[in-house]
Amino acid sequence: MTAIEATEVSKRYGTVVALDRVDLTVPEGEIFGFLGPNGAGKSTFINVLLDFVSPSDGSVEIFGHDCHAEGVTARERIGVLPEGYSVFERRTGRQHIEYAIESKDADDDPAKILDRVGLDPADAEREASDYSKGMAQRLVLGMALVGEPDLLLLDEPTTGLDPNGAAEMRDIIREENERGATVFFSSHILEQVEAVCDRVGILQDGELVAVDTIEGLRESLGGGTKLVITVDNMENGTLEAVRGIRGVETAVEREESTLEVTCTNDAKMDILVELHDAGVDVVNFRTEEASLEDMFIEYTGTDR
Amino acid sequence: MRDAARSKTTWLTAVLTAVAVLGYVVAHDYIGEPNFPAFVAGLAGVVGVLLPAVAILLGYKSIADDRTSGRLTLTLSLPHSRRDLALGTFLGRTVVVLVPALLALVVAGVVGAVRFGTEGVLWYPWFLLASALFGTAFVGFAVGLSMSTTADRWITLGGLGGYLLLVTFWGGLQSAVLVVLHRFDFAVLQNMPNWALLFRLLEPGEAYARLVRAGFDVDLAGLYVAEGAPLYVSAPAALVLLVAWAVVPLAVGYRRFRASDL
CATH class of the missing domain: 3.30.70.100 (Alpha-Beta Plaits)
Structure with a gap:
């Protein structure tokens, strides 16, 4: 079973090409790092996976479900840390996790999840709109972990985290992968990717210029x-x-x-x-x- | 919806609605005839101006704001469809618009019946229903608008313009068009052709008045109940028009929302 299957995905905004015929297969159980400088099209690709953006050409499937035609079904099995989100107003951290649990029809314990992503009980009862960027990032990672997803989709997960937080993020990625989840995450910071990824893809100006293991890239x-x-x-x-x-x-x-x-x-x-x-x-x-x-x-x- | 119920604007508009409706109960003593149908007619006048404003205010930025701020990104990362989001927003906003308004109207109705007599009081639930439908029409318009674009100025313009056109200027505009078409023969306004009646009934406020008129023999919407008025300006037609005002903008807005990139 393949977790992500992208076939000739292109996205054009007027004359600007954000994605240029991207072909990518991520098998189940892999940690895949999606690398590229800012503006290379990483977020556009992830937004196509989430059906936030419709591709101009080509199609993407998650576990065999077309992301556009069967978007809800595709998203049932994934946990997402998107880019450019903002948290809900007048809701505590705990309520955010509860909302994710309700939405995914899961039965997780909010306290455990919050603890796992490093938010203490006092933070959990505060309104999330007062959180720092790093705390919000932890919270939304927590929402992504709800319901033991088969695929984690993380867009620049270490944004706003200090080095310690980034290390904890990597630990969580490894733990989730050991549990059996496929992890797909994007980054422009190489150390993040080098440390945990089975394979990496390098995106530049909307084109996937290389997909290989780190050893493979090194050999090349x-x-x-x-x-x-x-x-x-x-x-x-x-x-x-x-x-x-x-x-x-x-x-x-x-x-x-x-x-x-x-x-x-x-x-x-x-x-x-x-x-x-x-x-x-x-x-x-x-x-x-x-x-x-x-x-x-x-x-x-x-x-x- | 839970979010809407917590927002300050919601509470503010709820208080505003209550003050305006209950204020009218007091004011009717001075400005209206002391009987129940006249009281309802006056109340309908207040609702006709107030409810559209409240509905547009609570609805016109609903989805657009969530979209530009990024809250929508979080919602739609979870297994929710855009259709559910659109319907949920519409239903949620309808509830927060209607609940305070209907509560205030119920209280006003009871007080009104006590003070102005019970003539026609059995039709009061019909009046509540018509008011609810009228409010829903404007929530549909507002949420539809909110889905159709993210450009702040278009939304503001659409909200304000929608209110002015649908509530304030429609009648005048219809009259102006009619007079121009009849080569400035102003007598036509006293005796409108049938098609022009339908054109006027298209205005949600007129359709609402027509519905209220169906229950109370009051000086509202007299045009459409004159002898020989055609079927398409009857109360059922008004009902259909109000439903269309809720559904059509919502459907158009949703189509645009579904097709666009976030």
Whole structure:
């Protein structure tokens, strides 16, 4: 059984293409990370899954139910942390959870759910419209957990959470996955995805440019290495010169006078030689294994 | 609906309704004939101006506000359909508009019967029903409007414009059109052709008056009960028109809402 099946999904707003023929299959039981810079179309895709947005072309199914034609049935089995929501006025946190329980015809204990997402009993009795962004995010995650959904759909779940909260979010994602749920979440922050995902998809300008496991993506870098080079001063054109070297995949200026270059192993010496020839003095350099972030930059061509 | 019941606006309009209706009970002593049908006719006049305002005020932003704020995102993430949401909103708003109004009218009716006599008092439930239908028509209009767009200015314009057109200016507009069509022969207003009667009855307030007239022999909607008035301005026709005022804007608004991206 596939949890999510997208076939040639496109969405156009006038002349702007928000999604361009996205084909994606997420099998049941997987943790899938949906990566891309802001504005790449991640939320549009999730909104198509939720039937908030009708695709211009193509179709999406959740557990075999068309998201548009059978939207309610499709949503019965999923828990959602959407983007751009706001909580209900004049209702406490606990009442929000109760509303989700009622809507999903579930029999969860609101107190347990609230405790699980880290809202204490005092917070639970306060009106949710007074919550901070992080607390609201926890609350809505709680609403998503109601009724042990088969699929969790989380749009930028760590928004508004501090590093601690983000770690707790990842724990919950893992626990839910161990229970048997499929998890689909979007993020523009790579560490979040790298830490928990079985597979990732990278979306750029509405196009799904890569879908693979993290190891797979790393391999496609060709056993890449990252070189962090500190130089005395950068000159115009140095970056371009480095990029022109055979074996160099990306070259980015991190801070004042620090270069990060991903490349094949063989290219390392060539880079140093090139810098020397260009009259740039290398103060220091070290190598690291390429991280997903470097791949991300390579795939999307964006420097964050 | 539970949300609507908690909002300050709801309570404010409920108090306003009660004050206006019960205030009329006192005022009728000074301005009306001391009999029950005349009292009901006066009350219908108050309802005719007040209830549309309350219904539009409580309904015209209902769905649009939830949509722009993002509360709708949360609701529709759960297994609810847009149709249920539209119907639920319509029913909820109808209840919060009608309950205070009908309570106030019941109290007014009892007090009125005590003070002005019981002539025709058995038809009072009919009057309540007609008032409820009249209010429902405007809730339908308002919620339909609220689903049709998210642009604040169109909603405000639609709400205000709807009230002015349907409550204030319809009669004048109908008269003006009629006079122009009859080459400024003003005598036509005294003796309207039958089609023009239907055109005037389309106004919810007129349809409401026609319904009230069906129960009370009062000086309301006399036009439609004149000898030889056609069937399509009878009380059943007025009933159908009021139902249409509730349903048609709601259906049009829902169609737009269903087809649009949130």
